[in-house]
Amino acid sequence: QVQLVQSGAEVKKPGSSVKVSCKASGGTFRNYAFNWVRQAPGQGLEWTAGIIPGLGSTYYAQNFQGRVTITADESTSTVYMVVSSLRFEDTAVYYCVRGPQGDGTTWGQGTLVTVFS
Amino acid sequence: DIQMTQSPSSLSASVGDRVTITCRASQDINHFLAWFQQKPGKVPKALIYDASSLQSGVSSKFSGSGSGTDFTLTISSLQPEDFATYYCQQYNAYPFTFGPGTKVDF
Numbered sequence: 001q002v003q004l005v006q007s008g009a010e011v012k013k014p015g016s017s018v019k020v021s022c023k024a025s026g027g028t029f030r031n032y033a034f035n036w037v038r039q040a041p042g043q044g045l046e047w048t049a050g051i052i053p054g055l056g057s058t059y060y061a062q063n064f065q066g067r068v069t070i071t072a073d074e075s076t077s078t079v080y081m082v083v084s085s086l087r088f089e090d091t092a093v094y095y096c097v098r099g100p101q102g103d104g105t106t107w108g109q110g111t112l113v114t115v116f117s
Numbered sequence: 118d119i120q121m122t123q124s125p126s127s128l129s130a131s132v133g134d135r136v137t138i139t140c141r142a143s144q145d146i147n148h149f150l151a152w153f154q155q156k157p158g159k160v161p162k163a164l165i166y167d168a169s170s171l172q173s174g175v176s177s178k179f180s181g182s183g184s185g186t187d188f189t190l191t192i193s194s195l196q197p198e199d200f201a202t203y204y205c206q207q208y209n210a211y212p213f214t215f216g217p218g219t220k221v222d223f
Contacts, residue, residue, distance in 0.1 A: 035213060045153070045161065045204050045215045059211035062118070095160065100151040100208045104172040105163040 002027030004096050004108035011114045017084040020111045022096030027106075029077040030054035032098050036070060036081045039110075040092040048094070049081060086115045119143050119207050123216035130221060136192040138219045140205035145185050149209035152181055152190045155218075156201045164203075165190065195221070 007021040022034070035050040050059040053072035060068055069082045083090060096108035120143035130136050140150065152165040163172040165181035168188055178193045192199055200223065205216040 033208075037215075044218045045155075045206070047206070047213045047215060050211060050213065061212045100149075100163075100166050100206065100213075104166040104170070105151055105153070107160050107163070110160055 002098060002106050004098060004106055006094075006096050006108040006111045009112040009114070011116055012086050014086055014088060014115055014117055016086050017082055018086060018113050019080060019082045020094050020096075020113070022079045022081075022108050024077045024079070024098065027098070029072075030074055033101055034070075034072065034079045035097045035099075036068075036079075037095045037097050038092040039095070040089070043092075051079060053079075083113070086113075088115050091115045118212055119146060119210060119214055121205055121207055121214050121216040123203075123205060123219050125219060126217065127220040127222070129223060130195050131223070132195055132197060134195045136195050136199075136221060138190045138203055138205075138221075140183075140188045140190070140216050142186045142188075142207055142209075146207045146209035148184045149207060150181070150183070150188050151206045151208065152179075153204045153206065154199075154201045155204065161204065192221075 003025050005023045010018050012018050030053045033052050036048040038046050049068050049070040051070045071080045093110040095110050099105040122141045124139045148168040150168045153161040155161040164179050169181045180191045202218045202220045204218050
């Protein structure tokens with residue numbers, strides 16, 4: 001059973017960057033699609049970025065193009081997301097998600113990023 | 118981008134009710150649709166993938182159907198633990214867009 005463990009909560013100032021990690025265990029890494037989904041307080045789910053490590057393919061939501069970078073390290077089965085030029089409205093819980101694909105979807109526990117001056 | 122809509126946006130139901138939620142895609146997404154349940158302050162829980170396949174460990178009271186552009190999630194007999202918000206998500210093409218959610222409450 002795959003598990004996704006994310007890095008801890010972050011508090012950042014506007015204009016700075018944040019890097020969130022997601023370590024996968026218990027399953028195949030390189031052939032799955034990994035995605036970042038964010039949820040602002042009281043809001044719905046918003047897909048942000050995706051990567052297929054084995055292909056090196058990356059995908060971004062238009063809203064975040066240029067401010068978000070997703071990468072993967074196959075040696076450690078870890079996916080990363082960097083959000084730069086942080087704004088107050090980037091305050092959200094960021095979820096790492098494997099899939100949806102083949103055998104369904106697995107969610108990480110979420111990482112709260114608070115942008116605060 | 119593929120737009121996802123859900124109806125209704127909210128519904129009131131009672132324990133034992135059969136509940137159906139509809140999700141519509143702005144273009145053909147084949148069967149690449151997933152459903153999630155989320156309770157306040159909790160991580161979303163995967164229910165259905167590939168439109169009708171039950172995620173491992175999920176109760177068979179949940180079922181999904183549809184293909185192309187129109188999909189439904191059905192809860193056969195609503196229980197107290199099922200009061201939550203439900204989201205659909207298409208994964209036919211990037212970006213993998215979500216529906217706005219359907220809140221099921223009393």
